[in-house]
Amino acid sequence: MEMRARHDLLSKLLELVFPRKDTITFEVVMNEDAMDHVMVAVARKKAAKAMQKEERDLQKFASVLAPASAGKKWVADELAVVAESKEVAGDMITEAVVLGEKAFEKMGKWFISLHFSDQLAGSYKKVLSFKFVLPDANNMADMTKLVALVPFYIDLVGRYKLSSARTKAAQEAFRELQGVRQETLLRKKAEKKKLMEEAEAKLSAEVLRKKEEKERNRQMKKGAPKVKMLRS
Incomplete structure (x- = not known):
């Protein structure tokens, strides 16, 4: 079976x-x-x-x-x-x-x-x-x-x-949506620009710090007493 x-x-x-x-x-x-x-x-x-x-x-x-x-x-x-x-x-x-x-x-x-x-x-x-x-x-x-x-x-x-009233409402809703998208895009661009400026500022500060450190080292070497060794 x-x-x-x-x-x-x-x-x-x-x-x-x-x-x-x-x-x-x-x-x-x-x-x-x-x-x-x-x-x-x-x-x-x-x-x-x-x-x-x-x-x-x-x-x-x-x-x-x-x-x-x-x-x-x-x-x-x-x-x-x-x-x-x-x-x-x-x-x-x-x-x-x-x-x-x-x-x-x-x-x-x-x-x-x-x-x-x-x-x-x-x-x-x-x-x-x-x-x-x-x-x-x-x-x-x-x-x-x-x-x-x-x-x-x-x-x-x-x-x-659609009736003219609803067509108008739909168009207004579409424009509002486009406005929100545009606002979001502008906000993202502004945020990106701010981040780039902050990065550049940090980079500039680092470059300036290194330059100042180099100058300070140079001045220290310049002001240090000179030691002269003589052989007899």
Whole structure:
């Protein structure tokens, strides 16, 4: 009788208790001039909080938004939105998106998350990411509406422009950041110059000390009594 390896048996048991689901991720790299300042993510509440803590761009620039007031829900109750601003989140999550209460009842079991950012760290800075559960062959048709989000958002984000107020705020924030960088650069230059001047001063002091010591030795030799030895 051939026995299975112990770790294989454990993995099978775990899969029976906690069935693993296959997932599929679509990542769209946007051109630099085809995406404005957009940062928004949507996932189930627990996952959204984890994304905000773990994803560097969301951690630095975004926060979990408070649920919308009654009558103005933009996503199903199970979901949470992480965004840089409510304005962007509201513009990105429209009625056409299948994240509302009714649509999510049917399609939600296949949805994991979406994450759009113009501040990603890595090879590509502006990326749209969609993550779904991959159904079995019998339910593949259910993925149609979710997969349709990919071209929908490529078009929406590509055409999206911030309001003049937020554009101005973003520009001011950028100028402020540039000012901080310039100030830091000037401070470093000043510190470097000071260190060089101190080094030169120490060097000059050492040269002067040696010169004075040499002169003092010369004067001592000059003032010393001369001794003359005679042979008889």
